[in-house]
Amino acid sequence: MSAGSGVTHSEFNHSGTEGVHFLQIWVVPAEKNSPPGYQQVSVSEADKRGNLRLIISPEGENGALRVRQDIRIYAGLFQGDEQQTITLPDDRYAYIHVARGSVRVNGLQFNAGDGARVRDEKTLSFSHGEGAEVLLFDLRPNEVNHPTR
Template sequence: MIDVRPFNSLGGADHGWLKARHHFSFANYYDPARMSWGRLRVWNDDEIAAQSGFPPHPHADMEIITYVRTGAITHEDSMGNRGRTGAGDVQVMSAGTGVRHSEFNLEDETTTLFQIWIETDKPGAKPGWGMKPFPRSDRTGKFQVLASGDPDDGALDINADARVLGATLKAGESLTYDLAEGRRAYLVPAVGSIDVNGTVLNARDGAGIKDEPTITVTAHEDAELVMVDSR
């Protein structure tokens, strides 16, 4: 099963400094048919204007992953962490027992990113934050694990039985991914048009995938992929 969610069908909001599109119900956007995909609860496609951002606000018991597509985001939190995450790189925040944080675009250009929330497997855990560079050249033609609940993956740690993966494909290239029984994937091409098991996705469309033992992705044009594999 592949449930396609075209970009133009997504919910959204325009706050001036923030233009957001929501793959799932979020804030003032509510669609009972789009509440979550397994443990994946939020996938927001955000455009943040230069010299603006999210002021300090709280979270608890959620795994929050930020995949920066263009520009950069600067993070600060109540744990004393501060860091800048640039295009192609990833930051994670395990909100745990509670944390306040801000996310600002301190650049002179618009920052675009995917903000992904996954339900935690460890409520009440100690909060944490981390970031890591992931050169796009390291994921050419294959999925690279960017964040994971499995420490053997060598990725950023999250408190969830889930993986966040990234890949790049040249036009005409294909890759495959085995989806274990009982798991679901949600795939979004950040850039480019692709074919997923015979179904076409354009840039920033979403695809909820389940009961497909093998996922085969073929790029119609140069593409950059982000995917979550979870229960």
């Protein structure tokens, strides 16, 4: 959802008997007062299995949701031998969030709920997952130097 020039939004668990686990991620748009919008996509487990699948990007390429900001978000599932290495462009940094399970990133152990801001690394290698559900944010280098217009 892009709130843009104004949207009322509420998020809650509709079930009275089952728990819910979700992340609410806010991305500041590149320009103020853009038109509101809503998108939704389902990505199969197979597309994320042992793979960081692009789910959000500025251009919406490869079926990703389009966002009005210089950010790319990937989702992946890792178990056992599954591994992937991703190369970051020179002028970028990353944020890693492990939503479930555990995984190693460049040899460091991450567990459910762990996150890390990554700078000065050209590659990120995800491996040794145990029921791992991972989000990787590819971000521009300094938000302070890129205020919303």
